[in-house]
Amino acid sequence: MSTSHDDLRHHPGHLIRRAQQVHYWLWNAEVSPEVTSPQFACLYALRAEKNIDQKTLGEHVSLDRSTVAEVVTRLTTRGLVQRFRDPRDARRNLLRLTPAGLRTTERLIPKAARMNRILVSVLSECEQAELLRMLNLVVDADESLRKSAPSPTLPRERVRERRALKAG
Amino acid sequence: MSTSHDDLRHHPGHLIRRAQQVHYWLWNAEVSPEVTSPQFACLYALRAEKNIDQKTLGEHVSLDRSTVAEVVTRLTTRGLVQRFRDPRDARRNLLRLTPAGLRTTERLIPKAARMNRILVSVLSECEQAELLRMLNLVVDADESLRKSAPSPTLPRERVRERRALKAG
DNA sequence: TCAAAATCGTCAGTACACGGACTATAGTTT
DNA sequence: AAACTATAGTCCGTGTACTGACGATTTTGA
Numbered sequence: 001m002s003t004s005h006d007d008l009r010h011h012p013g014h015l016i017r018r019a020q021q022v023h024y025w026l027w028n029a030e031v032s033p034e035v036t037s038p039q040f041a042c043l044y045a046l047r048a049e050k051n052i053d054q055k056t057l058g059e060h061v062s063l064d065r066s067t068v069a070e071v072v073t074r075l076t077t078r079g080l081v082q083r084f085r086d087p088r089d090a091r092r093n094l095l096r097l098t099p100a101g102l103r104t105t106e107r108l109i110p111k112a113a114r115m116n117r118i119l120v121s122v123l124s125e126c127e128q129a130e131l132l133r134m135l136n137l138v139v140d141a142d143e144s145l146r147k148s149a150p151s152p153t154l155p156r157e158r159v160r161e162r163r164a165l166k167a168g
Numbered sequence: 169m170s171t172s173h174d175d176l177r178h179h180p181g182h183l184i185r186r187a188q189q190v191h192y193w194l195w196n197a198e199v200s201p202e203v204t205s206p207q208f209a210c211l212y213a214l215r216a217e218k219n220i221d222q223k224t225l226g227e228h229v230s231l232d233r234s235t236v237a238e239v240v241t242r243l244t245t246r247g248l249v250q251r252f253r254d255p256r257d258a259r260r261n262l263l264r265l266t267p268a269g270l271r272t273t274e275r276l277i278p279k280a281a282r283m284n285r286i287l288v289s290v291l292s293e294c295e296q297a298e299l300l301r302m303l304n305l306v307v308d309a310d311e312s313l314r315k316s317a318p319s320p321t322l323p324r325e326r327v328r329e330r331r332a333l334k335a336g
Numbered sequence: 337t338c339a340a341a342a343t344c345g346t347c348a349g350t351a352c353a354c355g356g357a358c359t360a361t362a363g364t365t366t
Numbered sequence: 367a368a369a370c371t372a373t374a375g376t377c378c379g380t381g382t383a384c385t386g387a388c389g390a391t392t393t394t395g396a
Contacts, residue, residue, distance in 0.1 A: 008209060008212070008228075009304055010300065012288050012296075012303070013194075013287060014205070015300065016184060016188050016303065019184045019306055020188050021353085022310040025354095027181065037181060037182070038382065044175075044176070048175070055343085055344065061176070063382090065344075066346080070381080070383090071381085089343095090392085093344080112179070116180050119306065121309070122309040123305060132178065135180070135183040135187055135299075137291060138287065139187055141289070185382095193384095196384095204351070206352065221374075221375095223373085223374060231352090233374075234353075234377085236375095237375065237376070259360070260374060261375070
């Protein structure tokens with residue numbers, strides 16, 4: 001007997017969302033509910049590359065300008081990141097880990113690694129590698145998919161439709 | 169030369185988040201920016217099972233109470249779903265697709281299918297099946313992981329910590 | 337050199353996503 | 367029947383996540 005939630009098991013998109021939920025729960029339980037996963041990604045990137053601006057950080061962790069700004073605001077509020085204007089280009093905000101930020105990052109690194117192991121622990125070593133490889137393929141394919149195929153109906157136009165629809 | 173965003177390619181959790189981004193973009197371009205993916209999941213579930221309450225819907229599409237309530241509110245506002253009190257149990261809100269809701273759902277079903285095909289189109293048929301199988305394994309494993317392993321540090325306790333930390 | 341174009345960040349608006357507190361209702365126990 | 371418990375939904379707060387509009391600044395090109 002097949003019901004709808006059964007059926008959704010064949011939808012990759014839906015499965016990806018559910019996988020992210022699992023990741024979210026596991027993160028809270030195993031890593032830290034204080035520092036979220038996107039926040040950690042930022043800290044982690046900032047640890048590797050000091051004094052980068054928000055745009056660059058966004059490219060590293062795959063977040064858009066607005067979201068980076070919000071996340072960084074939270075991190076600075078908690079004293080984990082320092083934000084200051086680039087003297088050489090007053091448009092940019094340069095970012096740097098504070099000592100506390102570095103400590104927190106390094107404390108969480110092994111926990112995040114452990115969480116990731118648990119996340120895919122139902123799979124064999126071989127399968128884990130396969131999953132990683134395939135996800136990377138899907139994620140990389142996007143770049144080509146976004147550039148090409150603006151297709152007959154442009155995304156931008158569609159968004160206008162939505163706004164119009166809601167206004168009316 | 170390995171930088172941080174390079175490194176994040178080995179983190180399943182991060183990859184899952186990125187995969188969801190790709191899914192989001194593809195959904196907007198290929199299915200509909202008016203009806204989001206979670207909204208569609210609800211419509212789809214409601215099409216299969218009429219007159220279910222919000223909790224049941226949430227179980228089918230894997231969303232918590234609060235989010236279901238919000239999504240359903242949007243769908244009712246747009247006239248796609250009808251919400252009314254269960255006469256036999258006044259705690260429940262029963263949900264039903266409107267004729268317009270049914271039409272919209274059936275119009276989007278083939279588009280969603282197409283989007284899902286594109287999403288995994290970089291993989292071979294065989295790989296696609298493998299990815300689906302593995303994601304289902306990970307997602308199902310969660311149920312056992314949540315039940316067991318409340319572990320030394322309980323998630324609930326940790327959340328308290330965060331709230332306390334922010335207050336201070 | 338100076339106006340146009342590109343770039344970075346911010347802000348407002350929309351939508352998921354979740355936990356916890358609260359209310360209303362239903363079911364159970366004594 | 368009254369008290370207790372369980373359940374469904376709502377409301378509030380927090381945190382992603384993205385788009386579009388805007389302002390400040392830099393870069394480019396005539």
